[in-house]
Each structure stands twice: as C-alpha cells, then as structure tokens.
Amino acid sequence: MILFRPSRLPVLSSFLFFLLTLLSAPAHATTGTTKSASAPSTAATTVLRGRASWYGSYFQGKRTTSGERYNRFKYTCAHKTLPFGTRLRVTNVKNGKAVVVRVSDRGPFRHERILDLSEIAARPLGITECGAATVVAEVVAADTPLGPASTPDNLAALYAADPNPDAAFTTYSVPTAADPAATETPASLIAASTVTKTEVITTTESVNCPAGFLIQAGSFTDVANARSVQARIKSLLPEVKVEVSQYLLDGRQRSRVLVGNFGERPEAEAVRQQLMVWGIGGLVREVALR
Numbered sequence: 001m002i003l004f005r006p007s008r009l010p011v012l013s014s015f016l017f018f019l020l021t022l023l024s025a026p027a028h029a030t031t032g033t034t035k036s037a038s039a040p041s042t043a044a045t046t047v048l049r050g051r052a053s054w055y056g057s058y059f060q061g062k063r064t065t066s067g068e069r070y071n072r073f074k075y076t077c078a079h080k081t082l083p084f085g086t087r088l089r090v091t092n093v094k095n096g097k098a099v100v101v102r103v104s105d106r107g108p109f110r111h112e113r114i115l116d117l118s119e120i121a122a123r124p125l126g127i128t129e130c131g132a133a134t135v136v137a138e139v140v141a142a143d144t145p146l147g148p149a150s151t152p153d154n155l156a157a158l159y160a161a162d163p164n165p166d167a168a169f170t171t172y173s174v175p176t177a178a179d180p181a182a183t184e185t186p187a188s189l190i191a192a193s194t195v196t197k198t199e200v201i202t203t204t205e206s207v208n209c210p211a212g213f214l215i216q217a218g219s220f221t222d223v224a225n226a227r228s229v230q231a232r233i234k235s236l237l238p239e240v241k242v243e244v245s246q247y248l249l250d251g252r253q254r255s256r257v258l259v260g261n262f263g264e265r266p267e268a269e270a271v272r273q274q275l276m277v278w279g280i281g282g283l284v285r286e287v288a289l290r
Helices: 009-023 157-162 201-209 223-236 265-277
Strands: 044-056 076-078 089-094 098-105 115-118 133-140 145-147 170-177 188-192 212-220 242-249 252-261 281-287
Touching: 009 145, 044 089, 076 223, 089 281, 098 115, 133 157, 145 212, 212 223, 223 242, 223 252, 252 265, 265 281
Parallel strands: 044 115, 076 098
Antiparallel strands: 044 133, 044 170, 076 115, 089 098, 089 133, 098 145, 170 188, 212 252, 212 281, 242 252
C-alpha cells in the first residue's frame, strides 16, 4: 500500500526553491520605490542698499499704485519693482534702527532713492528728521510682523557684502546663514546705479543727520591704563584713529579710549567685533549732531 501513497517531495522542493529565489533577490530589485538624495539647494536673501525717503500727511487717503489708499499710520512703503505685498526689514545703517514694512506703492522716482516709507515707518528710523538716510533692506517672510524690529545681528555682514558699495544703490543676493556655503559664497549683484552715492546725499541731509560713530574701548581711572590700551589698538589697527579723552565723573577724572570716527554703524560694528577677537571690549557710540 505504501507504493501507492502520493509523494509530497516534489511539492516541498518547489516551495523551497521559490522561497530561496525570493530571499536571494538583489536589493536593487526594488528600484523605483526609493528616492536618491538630491543635492541641497542654495538659499539666498535679496538685499537692497541705498537711500530711503518718506511721504506723509499730504498723501493721506490718496490712491496708491496697488489700488489701496495711502495711510501714513500703516507700515508700508513704495518700491519701483518689488511685487505688492513683499515685506522688507529696513535698517538705517546710521543708527541701527529697523522696521518691517509692506510694499504697497511704486516709487520713488527721484534722487536715485530705493524706498519711500510711510511716516510711521520712517519715524523710528530717524528719517523724518533727516529727509533721507542710507538703509539696508532685506526681503523677509510674508508672515513677518509689521512694525519696529530688532537690529539684524548680521547687519555689518550684509552691508559689507555689497558688490558695488560706491554706487548710489545696489540690489544683490546673499546666501542665507543657514547655508553651509554662506561664508564662502560672495554676494551676487542683481542691479546697481550708474551714479555714485556721494552724488545723491544733499548738504541738508548731512547736516541734519548724525556725523558718525566711535568705539569706546574702555573707561579708566588711571590714565596710564588708558594709554596702554590706546598703544595696543594702534599697533593692531595703525590706519584707525585712536585717542584718549578725559572727563569728570563724580568729581573724579576718568579717561576713555575712543577708536575711529566711522560714517556708518556697520563699519564701527565690524571694527568693534575685530577688537573683541583680540580681547579688547568696547561699545559703539553715536556722535552728537553737528
């Protein structure tokens, strides 16, 4: 009877062969279900550098190019080409004050200026007193809150990245800080004025605005200590003016070490940061109005 029992060996052999074939399939057999890693894209920020002015009550309620009515109490601005709704963080390079505004109009069309700010936006920057001022404006995210903002930590770097600093205005692209190659990639010039910046600053503006900035590299009761710090800074920065200024505090004479006379805050901040690398502390002081 055993001779007539159906054998199961062929069936088992076939199953084992199929299982081994499945398990031994090469890994690339699943090609198409996985994605290869793509090269990271370089993120960049669009930056504008130039003169900004303002417009106030005379234009109140008038229709702007975007169709909305101008309101001097809203944080808006005019730019020649940026899309309406674009938000900019505008920083006055003289005093470091910043504000975020929204593009709602076209202009300005004179004096080689890049922005016309609403009155409420111009006031904290000190532009209503000066008439105009040199600013650095960055394109920021659409959900960035409008109004006064903190001074950008990288203001000095943004200002120094300008590919054409002698032009009345420039627009350029700067790699973002999050990009690993940001410190190695130079800014890309997008547009620049053919007029120099010295040609667009009027006498009235230079008189009404701060003369410049100094770095106070310490205050000492002993003038000998002040002279020592002065000598060290002179040896490190021979091209920069360094002097000791004396004053009275609570009836006692003290000595301050003052470094440079910089035209704009980013220049002073860059030197201050360099002094810190050398172990010399300091703070930037605005020079009184002329």
